[in-house]
Amino acid sequence: MKAIMRPLLVSFLVLLLLTGIVYPLTVWGLARTVFPWQASGSLLTRDGRVIGSAVIGQHFSDPRHFWSRPSATGPFPYNAAASGGSNQGPLNPALIDAVKARIDALRAADPGNAAPIPVDLVTASGSGVDPHISVAAARYQARRVARSRGLTPDRVYRLIDEATEEQMFGFLGEPRVNVLRLNLGLEALRP
Amino acid sequence: MTSQAWILLAAFLGVLFLLAWPLGRWLAAVGEGRLPRWLAPLVRLEQGFYRLAGVDAGTGMGWKQYALALIAFNVLGVVVVYALQRWQAWLPLNPQGFAAVSPDSAFNTAVSFVTNTNWQGYVGEATMSYLTQMAALAVQNFLSAATGIAVAYALIRGIAARSSTAIGNFWVDVTRITAYVLLPLSIVFALFLVSQGAIQNFDAYQDAATVEPLTYQQAKVGADGQAAQDAQGNAVLEDVTRKAQTIPMGPVASQEAIKMLGTNGGGYFNANSAFPYENPTPLADFVQMLSIFLIPAGLVFAFGRMVGDPRQGFAVLAAMTILFVAAVLIVTPLEQAGNPQLAALGVDQAVSATQSGGNMEGKETRFGIAASTLFATITTAASCGAVNGMHDSFTPLGGAVPLVMIQLGEVVFGGVGAGLYGMLIFAILAVFIAGLMIGRTPEYLGKKIEAYEMKMTSVAILVTPILVLAGTAIAVLADAGRAGIANPGAHGFSEILYAFSSAANNNGSAFAGLSANTPFYNTLLAIVMWFGRFAVIVPVLAIAGSLAAKKRLTPGAGTLPTHGPLFVVLLIGVVVLVGLLNYVPALALGPIVEHLTLAAGR
Numbered sequence: 001m002k003a004i005m006r007p008l009l010v011s012f013l014v015l016l017l018l019t020g021i022v023y024p025l026t027v028w029g030l031a032r033t034v035f036p037w038q039a040s041g042s043l044l045t046r047d048g049r050v051i052g053s054a055v056i057g058q059h060f061s062d063p064r065h066f067w068s069r070p071s072a073t074g075p076f077p078y079n080a081a082a083s084g085g086s087n088q089g090p091l092n093p094a095l096i097d098a099v100k101a102r103i104d105a106l107r108a109a110d111p112g113n114a115a116p117i118p119v120d121l122v123t124a125s126g127s128g129v130d131p132h133i134s135v136a137a138a139r140y141q142a143r144r145v146a147r148s149r150g151l152t153p154d155r156v157y158r159l160i161d162e163a164t165e166e167q168m169f170g171f172l173g174e175p176r177v178n179v180l181r182l183n184l185g186l187e188a189l190r191p
Numbered sequence: 192m193t194s195q196a197w198i199l200l201a202a203f204l205g206v207l208f209l210l211a212w213p214l215g216r217w218l219a220a221v222g223e224g225r226l227p228r229w230l231a232p233l234v235r236l237e238q239g240f241y242r243l244a245g246v247d248a249g250t251g252m253g254w255k256q257y258a259l260a261l262i263a264f265n266v267l268g269v270v271v272v273y274a275l276q277r278w279q280a281w282l283p284l285n286p287q288g289f290a291a292v293s294p295d296s297a298f299n300t301a302v303s304f305v306t307n308t309n310w311q312g313y314v315g316e317a318t319m320s321y322l323t324q325m326a327a328l329a330v331q332n333f334l335s336a337a338t339g340i341a342v343a344y345a346l347i348r349g350i351a352a353r354s355s356t357a358i359g360n361f362w363v364d365v366t367r368i369t370a371y372v373l374l375p376l377s378i379v380f381a382l383f384l385v386s387q388g389a390i391q392n393f394d395a396y397q398d399a400a401t402v403e404p405l406t407y408q409q410a411k412v413g414a415d416g417q418a419a420q421d422a423q424g425n426a427v428l429e430d431v432t433r434k435a436q437t438i439p440m441g442p443v444a445s446q447e448a449i450k451m452l453g454t455n456g457g458g459y460f461n462a463n464s465a466f467p468y469e470n471p472t473p474l475a476d477f478v479q480m481l482s483i484f485l486i487p488a489g490l491v492f493a494f495g496r497m498v499g500d501p502r503q504g505f506a507v508l509a510a511m512t513i514l515f516v517a518a519v520l521i522v523t524p525l526e527q528a529g530n531p532q533l534a535a536l537g538v539d540q541a542v543s544a545t546q547s548g549g550n551m552e553g554k555e556t557r558f559g560i561a562a563s564t565l566f567a568t569i570t571t572a573a574s575c576g577a578v579n580g581m582h583d584s585f586t587p588l589g590g591a592v593p594l595v596m597i598q599l600g601e602v603v604f605g606g607v608g609a610g611l612y613g614m615l616i617f618a619i620l621a622v623f624i625a626g627l628m629i630g631r632t633p634e635y636l637g638k639k640i641e642a643y644e645m646k647m648t649s650v651a652i653l654v655t656p657i658l659v660l661a662g663t664a665i666a667v668l669a670d671a672g673r674a675g676i677a678n679p680g681a682h683g684f685s686e687i688l689y690a691f692s693s694a695a696n697n698n699g700s701a702f703a704g705l706s707a708n709t710p711f712y713n714t715l716l717a718i719v720m721w722f723g724r725f726a727v728i729v730p731v732l733a734i735a736g737s738l739a740a741k742k743r744l745t746p747g748a749g750t751l752p753t754h755g756p757l758f759v760v761l762l763i764g765v766v767v768l769v770g771l772l773n774y775v776p777a778l779a780l781g782p783i784v785e786h787l788t789l790a791a792g793r
Contacts, residue, residue: 004259004260004263006244006245007244007245007246007260007362008260008263008264008267009267010240010243010244010245011244011246011264011362011365011366012264012267012268012271014240014243014244015330015333015334015365015366015369016271016326016330018369018370018374019329019330019333019334019369019373019374019449020325020326020327020329020330021325021326023329023374023377023378023445024325024329024391024442024445024446026378027378027381027382027385027391027442027444027445027448028391028392028393028442028445030378030382031381031382031385031391031444032391032392034382034385034386035382035385035386038385038386038387038388038389038390039385039390039391039392039444040390040392040394040440041390041392041397041438041440041468042388042390042471043397043399043438049400050397050398050399050400051399051400051401051402052399052401052402052436052438053399053438053467054388055388055467055468055471056436056438056467056468058401058402058403058436059401059403059405060402060403061403061405062403065402065403069556075407075409076405076407076431076433077405077407078405078436079436079437080316080436080437080438080439081316081317081396081437081438081439082314082316082317082461083314083316083460083461083462083465083466084314084461084462084581084703085462085465085552085553085580085581085583085584085703086552086553086581086584087553087581087583087584087677087678087702087703087704088552088583088584088677088678088704089583089584089587089590089678089682089685089704089785090530090532090550090552090584090585090586090587090789091532091587091678091680091682091785091788091789092678092679092682093679095532095552095584096532096533096536099533099536099538100536103536103537103538115539116537116538116539117537117538117539118538118539118545118546118548119529119533119538119539119540119546119548119549119550119551120546120547120551120556122533122538123533123551123552123553123554124552124553125465125551125553125554125555125556126462126465126553126554126555126578126579126580126581127460127462127465127466127467127555128462129462129466129467130467130555130556130557131467132555132556132557133556134545134546134547134556135544135545135546136539136543136545136546137546139545167195167473168472168473168474170195170198171195171198171199171202172199172473172474172476172477172562173472173473173474173476173557173558173559173562174473174546174547174556174557174558174559174562175544175545175546176556176557180402183402184402187402
């Protein structure tokens, strides 16, 4: 046992410094040189103030905005500092009740809309800060947003089309819309 | 399955094999110490390091010496990770001022990261300082991966050796694997992740002024510091309005890269690879999936090379690939079909050009169904445990697929090193069973498999099921165990079964509804993780030592060839049979009951 103390302590210390200090600092140095915006969080600013991140979702409940997906983070939705999903199983009555309440809220904000609701709009994401909704979920909300902003539906549909991110190479990921960017685009529109 | 899911699976396997083949050559070269001349400056540095450490790099170790060095190295790892968590409040790089981690949680996390499990009872972004993340947790991501690969090297050398007493030098193995394999791959991968949107900085958490203020209700705290109650004894709620979103920061990309490449799986953030700063885009996700299987697949190719017969590697790889593809083909349609309970509410779960549809609870929009189920299968087939969607919210049988992949013993590609040595143990069991059928002394690659090897094989194979089933039984019987359950009914049992399967097989993913950050679970799961790792590694090293000492026989007319389709089928049969015999009764109480309940519409 005594014979291995020196190799043990020296190897551990050297490998700890190499992988725990030198390595992350190297990546940090390279990342901030080559991809400074991404490395510091893809932050979006308006009038000089940070208003969010391009890759982190925000909560929206105003009918004049597109709504993001439900979020199960606590104690409030879209808490990026305590991420996570609901972890409710498919049979959990709490899940069914939550989905019912979300359906009611969407219908109450848009009484005339009888279309079936896209599933991502009534289920909580895994991260709790999903920045996207499906294109279907955006289109489902288009008439409500248009009406409450006094815009033509066509104008809003066009905005969705412009904001749509397609699948990469036709099979990677899903067609989707970044809700924060879509809403910023909406606010920049002149009616 | 949708055509997109088929293309994704095919593209994944194609790119994987394309990348793993050259990596396998490199892994074989590193394992055999054949380093190319252009590495000479680094090799000189390495020699200096050995002099400093008092390591005689030219001398091999016997298996007992190797095992002792390995255990000592990992025990020291537990001590250091524990200490850094307990002292983080007084150490630098803690801009959020996080307090010391509780003793039971720190112990659990230390064992978890050292054993390559990366089970996480804590919420990373609300618990761990930047220093703890990078110098305690990420360091073990490297060192536990290096440990696993070292054991695989040792076993391969035992098989390839001719009448030798040595199976390699642990210090040399760990150093070379870290310096020549894990670090270079991690730097490239980390930079790629940053290009996609993963973060790498040491800033304090940022406050962003959100577009809309957010109002929510929380329990009011009275003047006495207790939750206020009204006359009826109900908690009083008050409205709170927030105008800012706290955006976490930190050295994420560097940790993320080795988390995937080392099949560790411990996320920087609680939501793991579902969190956009870890896994921002579908392309990042695709490369993350590749990076989980990259080294395990490369090691299988390296195995073929190092034993002097590449076909032996292909046979093992074929068995792994068949089991893996079968699992993907089961889970993907189940999740794509969605939740019948939501269909009854009129929710649109059909796949179309504008949505992925399916069971989206706990999944991310950018990944949809296909990339979530593929990721879930990969992360559980390998003992990675990273998740890009919440397995707890999968459909009953859909969630059973990751569970079963773990229970097969993490041999379908498996953890780095661990998957290969685990599968080779099953290969020894397979030739033994074949030997019994034809009445010949079994051989594997020219090495006679005798009583000693079979005893050690039995220990290595039986340790994990005993830990899983005994641990589950204890937790189900104990009040403290049942208290952690989040979902009612059979699903609650599945949460506990999943936790112990994951811990004993060093996977680390969870049916995460289970509240496991309690002294009961932290302690019990830490014990299970420790023995699930080292009570397998020690017998494997014993087999390596015993095989190394044997002569290598030339195959005769009666030798069972271990590279053809017959052997592949036999190997798959043994893996599946052992898994079924161990776990079907337990599975019947969890996912199967739940599926029947859901199908009956109750």
